[in-house]
Amino acid sequence: xxxxxxxxxxxxxxxxxxxxxxxxxxxxxxxxxxxxxxxxxxxxxxxxxxxxxxxxxxxxxxxxxxxxxxxxxxxxxxxxxxxxxxxxxxxxxxxxxxxxxxxxxxxxxxxxxxxxxxxxxxxxxxxxxxxxxxxxxxxxxxxxxxxxxxxxxxxxxxxxxxxxxxxxxxxxxxxxxxxxxxxxxxxxxx
Numbered sequence: 001x002x003x004x005x006x007x008x009x010x011x012x013x014x015x016x017x018x019x020x021x022x023x024x025x026x027x028x029x030x031x032x033x034x035x036x037x038x039x040x041x042x043x044x045x046x047x048x049x050x051x052x053x054x055x056x057x058x059x060x061x062x063x064x065x066x067x068x069x070x071x072x073x074x075x076x077x078x079x080x081x082x083x084x085x086x087x088x089x090x091x092x093x094x095x096x097x098x099x100x101x102x103x104x105x106x107x108x109x110x111x112x113x114x115x116x117x118x119x120x121x122x123x124x125x126x127x128x129x130x131x132x133x134x135x136x137x138x139x140x141x142x143x144x145x146x147x148x149x150x151x152x153x154x155x156x157x158x159x160x161x162x163x164x165x166x167x168x169x170x171x172x173x174x175x176x177x178x179x180x181x182x183x184x185x186x187x188x189x190x
Contacts, residue, residue: 008043013062014136017044017053026054030066032133039064065090065099065130065138072150073101073140075124081105083120085128085140101138103128109180110143119180123158125151127182148182162186 011017015038017029025031026047028040038044040057047054065071065087073085087099103126105116113119120126127150128140142148152161154170154177161168161177163185168177 011038012041023051023053026052028055028057067130069130072127075120075122078116078120083116101140103140107141118178123153124149145183148180150182
C-alpha cells in the first residue's frame with residue numbers, strides 16, 4: 001500500500017528513511033552505510049507490499065557524488081597531508097552544487113609521497129575517484145595513471161604548465177614543477 005502524498009512525510013536530501021533490512025532503495029533515494037536516505041526534496045512513499053522506499057520529488061534531484069564516481073575538480077587548498085578539491089563535474093555532468101572533497105596523502109598516488117605540496121597546488125584541475133563518503137565527507141583518490149592533475153598553472157607566474165620529456169615546465173618564466181599528473185595531462189578539458 002502506498003502512502004498518499006498528504007500522508008507521506010516531507011524530506012530533504014540526506015534525511016534517513018530506513019535501513020536496507022526493511023526496505024529496498026527506490027527512486028529518489030540512495031544507500032549509505034546500510035541506511036536508506038533521501039536524494040531529493042519531496043514526500044516519502046513507502047510500498048509496504050514490495051518493501052520499497054522512494055521519494056516523490058518536488059524539486060530537481062540533486063546530483064551528489066557517490067562511491068565509484070569519477071569527478072573533476074579544482075584544488076582550493078593544500079596541506080602537508082591532504083588537499084581540498086572543489087568538485088566541478090560528477091561523471092560527465094556539471095555539478096550545480098558546491099561540493100568539496102578531500103584527497104589524503106595515502107590516496108594520492110601508488111608511490112610514496114612525502115608532502116602533498118609536491119603533487120598538488122591551488123588552482124590545479126584534478127581527476128579523481130570518490131572512494132568513501134564516511135562522515136558525510138567526500139574522500140577522493142588519485143591513485144592510478146588516469147587520475148591526477150589534468151591541467152596545472154605555474155606557481156611563479158600563473159601561466160599554464162606544459163608537459164615535456166623532463167616534467168612540467170612553464171614556457172613563460174622557465175619554471176619546472178612537480179605534480180601527480182594524469183596520463184592525459186594537457187589533453188583533458190578542465
